[in-house]
Amino acid sequence: AQKITQTQPGMFVQEKEAVTLDCTYDTSDQSYGLFWYKQPSSGEMIFLIYQGSYDEQNATEGRYSLNFQKARKSANLVISASQLGDSAMYFCAMRESNTGGFKTIFGAGTRLFVKA
Amino acid sequence: DVKVTQSSRYLVKRTGEKVFLECVQDMDHENMFWYRQDPGLGLRLIYFSYDVKMKEKGDIPEGYSVSREKKERFSLILESASTNQTSMYLCASSISGTGAEQYFGPGTRLTVT
Numbered sequence: 176a177q178k179i180t181q182t183q184p185g186m187f188v189q190e191k192e193a194v195t196l197d198c199t200y201d202t203s204d205q206s207y208g209l210f211w212y213k214q215p216s217s218g219e220m221i222f223l224i225y226q227g228s229y230d231e232q233n234a235t236e237g238r239y240s241l242n243f244q245k246a247r248k249s250a251n252l253v254i255s256a257s258q259l260g261d262s263a264m265y266f267c268a269m270r271e272s273n274t275g276g277f278k279t280i281f282g283a284g285t286r287l288f289v290k291a
Numbered sequence: 292d293v294k295v296t297q298s299s300r301y302l303v304k305r306t307g308e309k310v311f312l313e314c315v316q317d318m319d320h321e322n323m324f325w326y327r328q329d330p331g332l333g334l335r336l337i338y339f340s341y342d343v344k345m346k347e348k349g350d351i352p353e354g355y356s357v358s359r360e361k362k363e364r365f366s367l368i369l370e371s372a373s374t375n376q377t378s379m380y381l382c383a384s385s386i387s388g389t390g391a392e393q394y395f396g397p398g399t400r401l402t403v404t
Contacts, residue, residue, distance in 0.1 A: 220395035
């Protein structure tokens with residue numbers, strides 16, 4: 176079974192609009208971390224945002240926020256006021272504590288296209 | 292500025308060759324990882340290491356081996372390259388803990404012909 180599911184292979188958004196990238200996860204662990212990474216066309220993976228399973232508030236980092244719904248096991252990334260430079264692949268990832276905090280599982284990714 | 296570097300951005304090798312991919316980090320991180328990235332499959336973990344000379348298999352270790360003789364360096368070895376190992380290879384490092392983000396290198400695009 177997929178541990179991390181990103182159901183949107185590709186998405187379009189108009190510049191300056193907000194966009195939500197979906198991520199659902201599957202774990203029986205109580206303690207885990209959820210991450211979003213961005214991969215521009217240059218190829219380098221860039222960490223965007225982190226949410227701990229015990230964090231009560233949704234994480235925010237500038238224009239990025241993570242809509243964490245624990246009961247639904249979803250961790251959607253919201254990008255506000257999209258910019259052309261946001262065009263990239265976005266990966267959702269999870270690290271479970273029962274792996275000693277080492278192993279991170281990645282989703283298949285969503286390619287975001289920002290239109291001018 | 293934190294850095295993870297990989298020895299090559301692009302590599303072309305022949306079937307059956309032994310291939311070495313090198314990764315170096317300057318952040319004194321305990322953990323280092325090798326992933327391969329293929330379209331539609333995301334990143335899949337090949338091997339990881341949580342200390343010098345320690346290694347653990349990831350999800351797809353077959354056909355690969357690793358070496359970590361020094362804390363800052365983690366090498367991925369393809370003992371006998373095959374065409375199905377043509378892929379993008381990404382190295383990453385992190386400190387320990389569920390909340391620790393990974394720092395990635397620029398990737399090596401390997402083509403096996």
